Structure formats: C-alpha cells, structure tokens
Amino acid sequence: MIECPTCRHQEFVGTFSCSECGTRLVHTAPIGLDDLSEGEAAGDHGLPATRGLDPSAIFGLRVVETGDMVSLVGRDNFTLGRSGGGQAIVPDVDLDAYGAQDQGISRLHAEIRLDEEGVHVVDLDSVNGTLINGKRIEPQQPRRIRHKDIIQLGRLRLQLVSRQRS
Amino acid sequence: MTKELDFYTLLGVPRSASVEEIRRAYREAALRLHPDKNTGPGDTELFLKVNKAYEILSDLDQRADYDKGLVEHEAELSARASFKARVIQSRRKLLQLDEPQVHYLLLDVQPNADLPTIRPPINLALVLDRSTSMRGARLDQLRSAVIKILQSTEHGDSTSIVTFSDRAELVVTPDQARDMSVARARLSLIQASGGTEIGQGLRTGLNELEKYFSREGINHLILFTDGRTYGDEDECIEIAEYCASKGITIHGIGIGNDFSDRLLDDLASRTGGSVAFLDTPQAIVSVMEGIFEALGRTVASRLRLEGAVAPQVDLRSSFRLLPEPMPLGDSLPMNLGNLPRDGVVRVLLEVVIHPIGKMSELTLAHFTIDGDILGKGNNSVALPLQVRIPVSTEPDTDPPPEQITAALSQISLYRMQEKARHEAELGQSGQAARRLENLATQLLANGEKELAKAALSEADRLTHSRRLSSEGEKVLKYGTRALLLPARTGDS
Numbered sequence: 001m002i003e004c005p006t007c008r009h010q011e012f013v014g015t016f017s018c019s020e021c022g023t024r025l026v027h028t029a030p031i032g033l034d035d036l037s038e039g040e041a042a043g044d045h046g047l048p049a050t051r052g053l054d055p056s057a058i059f060g061l062r063v064v065e066t067g068d069m070v071s072l073v074g075r076d077n078f079t080l081g082r083s084g085g086g087q088a089i090v091p092d093v094d095l096d097a098y099g100a101q102d103q104g105i106s107r108l109h110a111e112i113r114l115d116e117e118g119v120h121v122v123d124l125d126s127v128n129g130t131l132i133n134g135k136r137i138e139p140q141q142p143r144r145i146r147h148k149d150i151i152q153l154g155r156l157r158l159q160l161v162s163r164q165r166s
Numbered sequence: 167m168t169k170e171l172d173f174y175t176l177l178g179v180p181r182s183a184s185v186e187e188i189r190r191a192y193r194e195a196a197l198r199l200h201p202d203k204n205t206g207p208g209d210t211e212l213f214l215k216v217n218k219a220y221e222i223l224s225d226l227d228q229r230a231d232y233d234k235g236l237v238e239h240e241a242e243l244s245a246r247a248s249f250k251a252r253v254i255q256s257r258r259k260l261l262q263l264d265e266p267q268v269h270y271l272l273l274d275v276q277p278n279a280d281l282p283t284i285r286p287p288i289n290l291a292l293v294l295d296r297s298t299s300m301r302g303a304r305l306d307q308l309r310s311a312v313i314k315i316l317q318s319t320e321h322g323d324s325t326s327i328v329t330f331s332d333r334a335e336l337v338v339t340p341d342q343a344r345d346m347s348v349a350r351a352r353l354s355l356i357q358a359s360g361g362t363e364i365g366q367g368l369r370t371g372l373n374e375l376e377k378y379f380s381r382e383g384i385n386h387l388i389l390f391t392d393g394r395t396y397g398d399e400d401e402c403i404e405i406a407e408y409c410a411s412k413g414i415t416i417h418g419i420g421i422g423n424d425f426s427d428r429l430l431d432d433l434a435s436r437t438g439g440s441v442a443f444l445d446t447p448q449a450i451v452s453v454m455e456g457i458f459e460a461l462g463r464t465v466a467s468r469l470r471l472e473g474a475v476a477p478q479v480d481l482r483s484s485f486r487l488l489p490e491p492m493p494l495g496d497s498l499p500m501n502l503g504n505l506p507r508d509g510v511v512r513v514l515l516e517v518v519i520h521p522i523g524k525m526s527e528l529t530l531a532h533f534t535i536d537g538d539i540l541g542k543g544n545n546s547v548a549l550p551l552q553v554r555i556p557v558s559t560e561p562d563t564d565p566p567p568e569q570i571t572a573a574l575s576q577i578s579l580y581r582m583q584e585k586a587r588h589e590a591e592l593g594q595s596g597q598a599a600r601r602l603e604n605l606a607t608q609l610l611a612n613g614e615k616e617l618a619k620a621a622l623s624e625a626d627r628l629t630h631s632r633r634l635s636s637e638g639e640k641v642l643k644y645g646t647r648a649l650l651l652p653a654r655t656g657d658s
Contacts, residue, residue, distance in 0.1 A: 001265065007604075012518065013267040014257060016566070017578040019585065020601070022608040024575070104592070128592065133266045133518045135482050135496070148265050148521050 001064075010064065010157075012134065061112075063098055064150065064157040072112060079124070080153060081109045095156060104128035104154025119145050119162065128154040171472075172236055173219035174532065180474045181233070181532050185224060187477065192220040240550040247549035248466070249505075249535050250276045256566045256574070259556040260528060264521045268482075271515040271553060272570050275535055277465045277505055285462045286540035287322035287383035290315075291371035294356075295391040296329040301358035303447040304392060304421060309353050311454040316349055318458060322383070326374035327353070330367030331360030340378060362393030364429070365401040372405055375414055382541055384461050384504070385414045388454070389433070392422045399429055406433040410501055413468035413538055415439040417457055421447065423637040427644075431493070438468070438503030440490035443644035460489065465507040466537035466546065472499040473533040473551075480518045485577055488512035491650035493580075498533075505537055514573050522557060529554045573650065579608055580646040583621075587643070590634050599628040605642075617645045 001010045002025060004018035017024050060071040070093055072078050081091035082100035084107055095105055106126035113120045120142035123130035130137050131152040137143045145151065147162045174181050177191040197203070199213035222228045256270035292315070294308060312327060319325055327338035327349075337356060342348045371387050379385055387409065395402065409416055418430030418441040427443070434441045442453050475481055475498070484494045489506055494513065502511050522528060529552060536548035565571070582605045589598035602625035609618035624638040 011268070013261060013263060013265065014270075014519075015268045016256065016270065016571075016574040019578075019581065021604040022578055022582055104594075133480060133482075133520070134268075135480055135518065146520060150266060 059162050061093070061151070061158040062161050064159055066098065068098075069161065070158075076114050078112045079108055079110075080112065081105060081107045081124075083107075095153070098156055100154075100156065103156040105156055106154075109153045110151070113142060117144070119160065121145050121151055126153065172534075173223055173232065175473055175534060176215060176219045177223070178474055180476045180529075182476060182529065188220065188223050192216065192224075196220075243547060243550055246547050247535075248278050248281060248539055248546040249469075249537065249549045250278055251535055251549055251551050253551070253553050254567050254570060255553075255555060256570050257555070257562040258564060259558045259560075259562050260519060260522065261561050262522060262524065262557050262559045264523075266521065267519050269517050269519055269530070269555075270566075270570055270574060271517065271530070272567075272573065273471070273513045273515065275469065275502070275505065275511045275513075276509075277507060281465050281507075281539060282541040283465075283507060284541055285320065286464060287324075287380060288319070288458075288461050289324045289375055289378045289380055289383055289385045290458070290461070291326045291328060291375045291387045293328045293330065293334075293367040293371040293387060293389045295331075295362060295364075295367070295393060296356055296358050296360070297331045297362045297393050298359050299392050299422070299424070304450070305356065305358050307447040307450040308390060309356070311451040312353060313346075313350065314451055314455055315458045316343055316346065318455070319343070320462075324378035326371070326378075328367055328370045328374065329356055330363060330370070332363055332366075333360075334363075334366040334370040336370060336374065340374075362391060362395050363398060364389065364391060364395035364426075365398035365405070368402055368405045368433075372409065372414070376412075379412070381413075381538065384464050384467055384540065385412070386417065386439075386461055387414060388417045388419065388457060389430070390419045390421070390454075391425050391430070392420070393424055394426045395429065399426075402429060402433060403436070406436045410437045415467070415503055418442070419444065419450075419453065419457075420640070421445075421450070423635075423640065427640055435492060435494055436501065438470075438494075438501035440486075440492045440503070441644075443640055445641070460506065461504070463506045463508065464504040464540060466505040466539045469502040469505045469511055469535070469537035470499050471502060471513070471533055471535060472548075473531060474498060475517065475531040476529055478520045478522055478528065479530050480520070482516045482518050484516070485514045485573075485580075485650075486511065487514060487573055487650050491647050493647075514570070514577065525557050527554055527556050575612075576646070576649045579605060579612070579649060580643075582608070583642045583646050586624075587634060587639055590628060590632075593632070595628045595632040598634075599625040602628065602642075612649070614645075614649065617642070617649075620645065 002013055003010050004023050004025060006023040007021040009018055009020040015025055060069050062069050078092040080093045082096045082105050083090050083094045089108060091108055108124045109126040110124055110130045111122045122142045123137055123139045125139045132143055132145060133150050145160050147160060149160050151158045177195060179187055179191045195216045199209050199216060201210050222232050252274045254272040292312060316325060324340035325343040326340055328334055329337050338349050338352045342352055375385050375387060406416055416433045416437045416439040418434045420427055420430050421444045430441045481496050483496050486492045486494055488511060489509055494500055502513060505511050531553045533551040534548050535551060537546055539546045582601055586598040586601040602621045606618040606621040609621060620638060620641045624634050627635060
C-alpha cells in the first residue's frame with residue numbers, strides 16, 4: 001500500500017491520485033506490510049491450510065488500519081458483521097471492536113466460505129456493499145479471494161492472510 | 167455479421183488459462199447454452215462451438231497446435247486489420263509485489279487509412295420530451311434544433327420524430343421529414359403537457375429505427391428530456407440493452423435540474439453513446455447540430471473491445487475520453503461507440519493487479535478490437551491486441567506519460583464528485599462536505615474557478631441541510647466530466 005502524504009489515506013501501489021483528497025501520489029514508495037512480508041502463501045490456490053488441519057497454518061483477516069489479526073478457525077464459513085444491541089442474529093466474526101457501525105458495516109454484511117476451490121467472499125446484500133481490491137462485488141455472488149487481497153466492508157478494510165507459519 | 171471468435175474469447179478465458187480454468191468456463195457456458203435449456207436464437211450453434219473449443223483446449227497437444235496457428239493467424243490479421251490501436255501504460259514496468267497494485271492503460275483506436283471516406287446514411291430517431299415543464303423556450307428551441315437537423319439531412323437519411331409525455335406519438339415520419347413544409351406544420355402541433363415516461367418514447371423511437379434499419383449506415387437515437395421517469399427505468403434499460411446488441415447508439419440530452427441523469431448515463435453508456443447536460447435552452451440548437459454533424463463523420467459503428475484480461479488482473483473501471491467523455495462499464499466486451507473517420511476513440515482502463523510472484527513479464531490482456539464498418543459491402547477485419555508489461559523488483563522511477571497524467575488528474579476530480587454524491591446519499595454528509603472542499607481545492611489548482619465555487623457552495627449546503635442540490639449534482643458531474651474534453655487536455 002502507499003499512503004497519501006496529505007490525508008494519510010491508503011491506496012494500492014501505482015494509484016495515480018488519492019481517492020479521498022485528490023493529491024497526486026505518483027512515486028510514493030510502498031509502505032511496509034510489516035508482519036505480512038515474510039512467509040509463503042499457502043499454495044498457489046490460496047487454499048487455507050486449516051482445512052488440512054495443519055497446526056502451523058495461519059488463516060485469518062488482518063484489520064488494515066490497526067494491524068490486528070482476526071483468526072478464522074474451525075469452520076467452513078464465517079459470517080462477518082456487527083452484533084449491535086440485543087439482536088437475535090450474531091455474526092461469526094463480530095467487527096464491533098473496529099467501529100463497525102461508523103464504518104458502515106451491516107449486521108450480516110458478508111460471508112467467507114472455504115471449499116476445495118479456495119476461499120470465496122459473498123456480500124450478503126449489505127447496505128454499503130463489499131469491495132475486493134477496490135472493486136465492488138455483486139451481492140450474493142461468491143467471489144474468489146487470495147492471500148493478501150483486500151476485502152472492504154463499508155469503509156473497513158480487511159486483508160486475507162492465508163499462509164504457512166514460517 | 168458474427169465473426170469467428172477465437173476459442174479463448176469464446177470461453178472468456180485468458181490465453182494463459184489453466185486446464186482447470188478452461189474446464190470451469192466450459193462447464194458454465196455449456197450449462198447455459200445446453201439445447202435442453204437455452205432460449206436465444208443461435209444458442210445451440212454456440213453450444214457446439216463451445217464444445218469444439220473445449221475439446222481442443224483441454225488437450226495439451228491440440229492446444230499447442232491451436233495456439234501456434236492462432237499466433238500466425240493474428241499476425242496476419244493485424245497486418246490487414248481495419249483498425250489501428252496504440253496502448254500507453256502508466257508505468258513502464260510493474261513492481262514484483264505481494265500486494266495488489268493499480269495500473270492504467272490508455273487505448274487509442276483509429277480507422278485504417280483504406281477505410282471508406284463517405285458520409286454514411288443516417289437513420290435517426292429524435293425522441294423528445296413534451297411534458298408540461300418543456301413549455302416555452304425549451305420547446306421553441308427544440309423545434310428550431312429539429313428543423314436545423316432536418317435541413318442538413320442528405321439523400322438516403324431517415325429521420326423520425328417522436329414526442330412523449332405519459333404516452334408517445336410519432337409526430338413526423340421519415341417521408342414527412344423529407345418535405346420541410348409538412349415537417350414544420352407537424353412540429354408546430356407539438357403541445358407541452360403531461361408527465362414524463364421515457365420508456366414509451368424509447369420504444370416508439372426504436373420501432374421507427376428498426377423499420378429503416380441499415381447495416382450500411384448509422385442507426386442512432388437522441389433522447390431529449392427535462393424530467394424524471396418513474397417506474398419504467400427497467401424497461402428503458404432493457405431497450406438500451408437491445409439497442410446495444412443491434413448497434414444502435416443512444417445519445418442523452420438532459421436540460422435543467424430535474425432530469426434523471428443516472429438513467430441517461432446508464433442508457434448511453436450501455437450503447438456506447440454519451441450524455442450532454444444543458445443548463446439553458448439557448449444551447450439546444452448548437453448541441454443537437456454538433457451531435458448530428460458528428461454522426462456523419464462516423465466510419466465504423468459498434469466499436470467494441472473484446473477478449474479477456476489475465477487471471478491476475480481485474481478491470482476496475484474504464485472511461486472513454488474521446489470523442490466524447492463517458493464512463494463505461496468494468497466488464498468485457500465493452501461497447502466503445504462510434505469511431506470517427508478523422509479522429510480517434512480513446513479509452514482509459516484502470517486495472518488492479520493481484521499479487522504477482524517471480525516473473526519477468528506479465529501479459530495483462532488479450533484484446534480484440536472490432537466494429538461495423540459503414541458503407542456498402544465493407545466487412546471489418548478485427549484487430550488482435552496483446553498488452554504486456556515487464557515485471558521488476560525495482561520500481562519505475564520515470565514519470566508517467568503526459569497523456570495519462572492529464573487524463574488521470576481530470577478523472578480523479580470526476581471520481582471525487584461521484585464519491586461525495588454517494589456519501590451524501592448514504593447520509594454521511596460531513597464526509598461528503600469535506601470531500602467537496604478537497605475537490606474545490608483541486609479544481610482551483612486547475613484554474614477551474616466556477617466549478618470550484620459550485621463545489622464549495624454544495625459543501626456548504628451539505629453542512630447546513632445535509633443534502634446536495636439536484637442542480638449542484640449535475641453541474642459538478644457534467645462539469646468535471648467536461649474537463650476531459652480535448653480542448654482541456656491540450657490534445658486533439
């Protein structure tokens with residue numbers, strides 16, 4: 001990622017101008033992805049190693065802004081959303097701790113699914129939509145994602161981490 | 167008219183697709199096209215072709231032979247293609263990176279020198295709003311504009327004039343249009359009253375276009391409206407999709423603060439047309455004359471970008487810069503509209519490249535450019551176009567090419583305006599206001615004082631009333647879009 005010198009908004013390497021404030025970003029050097037730079041992706045299909053019950057695998061979502069890791073273990077699908085107060089349906093991954101409401105995340109916003117073909121994300125008709133690497137995806141249509149892809153729910157950005165522990 | 171597509175394009179997979187990807191694409195296509203299920207005419211034929219493609223591509227030896235033949239065939243095609251194309255990229259090399267990166271391609275398409283230089287016959291339907299709000303100067307100017315167009319038609323043209331309010335009526339038939347006194351008399355009967363049902367107007371206009379449809383000429387619909395249609399948007403879009411498949415372009419002209427700009431944009435974008443926004447009736451005549459004159463300079467209609475991008479690449483957005491600025495879709499095939507005889511169609515594509523491992527070169531896309539050449543017995547030869555870029559561990563330190571810099575800095579302004587409007591609609595008025603202030607700063611830096619003022623006044627409105635004005639929305643949208651016009655980017 002590169003960071004806008006004016007407003008500190010993060011964009012992909014190669015982005016011409018900041019989508020927040022319009023500042024030209026050409027030649028901004030990439031910022032380090034700290035703990036993500038070492039380690040090998042788990043196979044070229046990005047297949048999560050959790051399925052093989054490999055204890056050395058890491059599979060989860062990294063909150064881009066804070067760097068926190070949310071591990072995804074023990075299931076084949078995970079709903080992402082916010083719990084809010086006193087509702088019946090609770091998402092598997094509750095993003096309340098990251099200001100879910102202010103970031104425009106729906107209660108049941110999206111779902112991560114694992115199968116033989118890889119990792120897919122499905123937008124569950126959320127109000128503010130889901131973006132994969134900056135591109136909006138159609139609701140209810142599974143989209144394949146790979147290691148290090150950025151999943152944006154509302155305004156909250158999460159990065160898929162799917163690799164072997166080094 | 168249908169051309170033989172290569173097997174990869176037929177299946178919608180890149181040339182480098184793995185056997186697994188080919189199998190998946192085949193399965194999808196076969197399910198959709200299977201004779202037990204398909205509905206469209208020609209689907210069964212397509213099903214057989216898809217089967218053939220899969221048979222060849224799933225066999226390593228046969229695929230290698232096919233690939234070799236394809237490369238030779240394409241080299242031969244490029245040599246005699248009807249079009250010339252040039253791609254400029256924002257960077258000379260990509261960075262070997264384990265995170266996504268953004269890249270931009272500027273595509274210029276021009277006609278080959280040996281294409282006909284005749285003025286094509288024009289089959290035109292003018293679909294005009296006659297709702298109550300059109301009364302007065304708008305309708306008067308519109309009548310003058312129509313008369314100007316009728317006066318500049320040539321032998322072989324067909325012009326139909328349709329008006330609509332809650333229903334649509336054919337006011338002037340092509341036969342009547344050939345006699346100016348009859349046409350004038352018919353036009354003077356138009357009365358402004360009633361609501362706005364765009365779908366009715368489009369359907370009647372399309373009926374007329376189909377009666378006089380010709381592959382040798384231009385088939386075009388101009389939709390003029392000052393209002394908002396209710397409940398028939400889906401029907402309008404269906405008609406636009408149909409027009410796109412037939413090669414009929416739709417040009418939208420909106421006047422005033424209340425027209426449905428998004429619907430007009432959608433209709434135009436699907437068909438490769440464009441949209442003009444007028445804030446005063448005085449502009450109607452010159453804008454309509456300009457559109458008609460440009461139609462006469464068309465050498466190929468239904469210019470389209472086909473093919474596929476590499477599996478590591480996602481097409482994120484595209485924007486046509488020339489001849490008329492217009493945001494296009496983010497999927498292939500893409501309808502680029504009409505190709506002018508003496509000009510160029512220029513499109514900027516924004517792609518996201520997924521993490522790429524160790525490789526020295528990436529083939530970003532295999533495109534095919536094709537269009538319907540106008541004039542008698544002209545069959546087009548499609549142009550195959552491969553876009554490649556070196557991949558390196560060292561970042562490219564050269565500045566991006568001038569044309570890309572110019573286009574991108576203007577597009578980023580357009581995008582900010584779009585984002586602010588989206589935020590305002592979601593109720594995030596504070597954020598939208600901040601963005602418009604940023605936009606105003608950028609506009610001022612570009613010397614666009616009037617637009618900057620408009621952006622600031624909308625930011626102010628957001629802070630106080632939490633909403634944008636419908637006038638401001640349109641001024642900012644079409645204002646920033648117009649910045650992309652050739653005169654502004656200093657490049658004709």
